Amino acid sequence: MDDGQFVFLVDDDADIRGSLARALGLRGYVVRPFASAQDFLENYEQDLSGCLLLDYGMPKMDGLQLQKRLNDMGSPLPVIFITGHGGVPESVEAMKMGAVDFLEKPFKQSVLIERIEAALETDRRRRAVDMQISGIVTRFQSLTDREKEISLLLATRPGQNSSKEIARQLGISPRTVDHHRARILAKMDVATVAELVETSLKAGLVSDHDV
């Protein structure tokens, strides 16, 4: 819990902000309360890890609008909506946009803690994956153009794309393909073609339907 993660709290109600921050603070969370969405946006930095407790109904920019802004910015911050309204259409919209949860005020503290923990875990994990992917991408970028071409063909149709087939498609010898394949596996730090396929998928280099 103390691994540098924040619980960001945006709510226009001072009572809520105060009591929630205090209760969570006692439990050891580092809470950053904000009175409005703008306030939060001005202070938030993307590489800060944690989760966002976001009030749904606020003047000027409400919770949903802020979520959209964060999505637009590509922020990975998991969002837990807390709302007094609790309307179904709003919650559906929020969940569609990637909210991890939608809690109706007043909520049980245990549930909130559970959700916060889950969100922080998600964030942590996502950040780990992000690190992995960025490694894969970096490694992929170190391949030559021919190697990139071959690795994509391999990753796309690993079953059907034998060295011979690829060689025929590219108009080069199968041996050369084998040679390239060994270099690709080495550069991408994978042992097998199957592992390459997995990594490529993870990094988004190829998509599922391509496979």
Place this chain on the structure above:
Amino acid sequence: MMKSLGAILALALAGLQLLAIAVVVFSSYFTSERTLLEHARTQMVDVGTNVIQHTKWFMSPARSAAELSTALASNQIIRREERENLEGLLFQQLRSAPQFAGAYYGDEAGNFVYVKRQDENVYLTKIVDVAVSARTRTKFIKRSESFDSLEWFFDPEDRYDPRSRPWYREAKAYRNSIWTDPYIFFTSQSPGITAATPVVGFDDRVQGVVGVDIEIRELSSFLSQLRVGKNGAAFILNRNGDVIAHPDPDLLITQTNDGGLSFPSIDTLDDPIARAAFGNRLSGDGVALDGLIQSDFEHQGQQFVSLIMPFGLDDIPWTIVLYAPENDFIGTIKENRTQNTLIAVAVAAMTALLGLALANKIHAPVRAFAVRSALISQGEVNPKDPMPTTYKELENANTTLVNEISQRRKTEAEYRLAFEKASRGMVHIESTTGRLLRVNESFSKLLGFSEEELVGTTFQSRISADDQDTLDEFEDRISGHASFGFEAKVIGKDGSPIWISLNGIFFQADADGGTYIVATIDDITQARASEEQIETLHREIAHYSRQEMMGELATGLAHELNQPLTAITQNVDAADYILGHAPDKVPDVKGLLNEIDQQAHQAADIIRALRALVRKDENIPDDFDIRELLVQARRLVRSDARQHAIDIVLVRGEDLQVRAVRVQIAQVVVNLLRNAIEAIAESDSNARKITVSVQSTDKFARVNVEDDGPGIADSLRLFSPFETTKSDGMGLGLSISKTLIEANGGEIWHEHSVKGTRFSFTLPLKGMDDG
């Protein structure tokens, strides 16, 4: 009480008669009296003039005699030395007039010849001769009528000197004939007067003086014979005020202090009437009058007329005074006047009796006519019956009366029919009691009673006994005097309520001020029911609208309520955690509990505000604090307002209690606030504020809700149903608000304010009667 025609006629006749006679009698009396008195005065002047003439005539011989003697003496016809002849001359003069008392001549030397009447037919001569010795100087000779000497003697004691006598000195000084003042003759003790004439010689010197004595007692007897009126009298005054002639000669001689005799002054005359007749006209100069004086005076209650008349002769400076009682002249007509008055009264009494009889005769047909008219109006005589014999004027009146009566009967019949058969209810109500005097078929039918059951009962008994307001209003209306109309609920025979509209007009029942009301009555039960239905519908619409509003508010309210609840759960959690895991922070728990308490109350406030709107609408006005209601209403829309970042500012002001149905007003305020919020929410304005203020105006509280929104187009008919600017609204909110405010005795209106829109409404203040 009207007076009888007969009495008026009799009294008027008698009175007029008496008046006329009185006027004639008195006018004639006064005219006669004046004329007679005038005549009396003229007569008195005549008498006075007569007296003066008589006196002149009476006295003139003395003067003539004196002057004749003087002429003879001065012409030497009779020499003074010849005393015999002088005596004879004087003797003859004396005999020429019976009023002469004596004639004499005195000269400058002191010689004196005097002849006087002694007794009847006996004369006495006195001769003073200064030339002889004293013993024989004064000689007396008695002579008969024929001048024969009867006896003679000397009187040596006599020292008479004519030159010392007044008549001599006066005539000598005056050098002309003079009259002396009257005086009492020493010898005869009679009043008399002397005419003296000086004898002037060739040398123009007075040689001597001739004197003639004349007794004026004769004047008094003349006056006593004089008729002045019946009981009047006259007397003569000398210039010094002495009375020298008077009907009673005994009054003329008075004793002076030195034993001499003199005339009495008018002031001391022993005749009070005479004194009163002259009055106080004696001055220091004696009798000094400019002309004759006609006067009147009163003595011992009797009225006199008087005349004071100077003789107007240079040598006789006398004044005659005449007087007589008025009654001598007008006594008869005075008596006559009394008689006439008595006659007048008698005639007047007779006239009165005659008038009474006459009036009775004139009045009889009139009375017969009056009786007949009374009988006709009571319906006991047919107007077509022949008239008793009467006057033409009364016959005309009778014709008019008969027409009037038949016209009235016709009108009455028409009214009776109209009244009884009218399709509307009609009643006559006694105004003092409310008793039904007359009812018609429609009214009986409406209530379900028979006419007999209703007449005699009061209208009030038809009103439900527990409906005190209507009872009071009815009592109030019938005790007034203006026509009126009002609506009331009455109870039919079967107990069913019937709404009626009653219009009443006051009529005078009789002369002594009693009034009754003719009222028309319409059954408005049906109309009332419709009105009530409409009212119920209105209230239902308001109710549903409020419910709908509640639904719309629910989300916001839930949020609003969840806020404090959430804070509470958080604070409970914090406290719980401290107690379980952080013993060092236990002191903070108290602060947490305080916060929890506050937040719980916040939640309670919201519930209370909510209850203000969900409370059942009993439609009963109540007194409440309008500001408290505004605070609660703000609470209810706060969530919405916050959603749109709108501030609702409640301007501080006085606390005002209003009288209204609270839940209805809450509905209006919430509606206005929500409209304002929506107006601002739809605008991009930066000033997001709603200002709510309260002020009191006279008998009302006024609430203003002002927003900074874009305003409302003028074309929109606000407060009308289905007029709206909102895409999702029915447009009923303001229409209902208007209905509600007006039902509570207030008004609601809209105006453009500086920044946006202002809605205002009024409500009657607590304790203000909205009627």
